Amino acid sequence: MNIALPQLNITLAAAEAAVAAALDEARRNGWPISVAVVDVSGLLVAFARDDNAIAISPTVAMEKAKTAAYLKDPSKKFEDFINEHQKVSFLSTPGATALEGGVPIYYEGHVIGAVGVSGAHGPNDSQVAQYAADSLAKQ
Structure with missing residues (x-):
């Protein structure tokens, strides 16, 4: 008999800590960002927008986080797949940015949520998001 394991989800406290870490990293670099942390099913748990972040960045941050949670991989992997394989039709994949x-944010080898960052642009967004995710492992 195959019995599914219970689904682990990020806690509010951990999500808020990830948001704080992302804001700290972005501020150290002078990047006004929005940061979103979602649970394993892509639902928003915590969010912040720097006072100087551009207006679209909250929506983009949430969508990047959802994509990483859904795919259980960095959203860059989906971007690279489209860019490198020229599969433009994949841009219409529901729920993926x-x-x-x-x-993704991992706990004991399982994805428990994801963090998305927008406003620092491309690799800088990934740097901040990864810093936030990694900061949880240090707590």
Whole structure:
């Protein structure tokens, strides 16, 4: 008999800590960002927008986080897949945003959520998101 394991989800406290870490990393670099942390099913748990972040960045950050949670991989992987394989039709995949800056959050080898960052642009968004995700492992 195959019995499914219970689904682990990020806690509010951990999500808020990831948001704080992302904001700290972005501020150290002078990047005004929005950051979103979602649970394993892509539902928003915590969010912040820097006072100087551009207006679209909250929506983009949430979509990047959802993409990383859904795919259980960085959103950059989806962006690279489209860019490298020229599969433009994949842009219509429901719920997936092909932009770098979303990374899954792991606990004991399981994805428990994801963090998405927007406003620092491309690799900088990924740097901040990864820093936030990694900061949880240090707690």
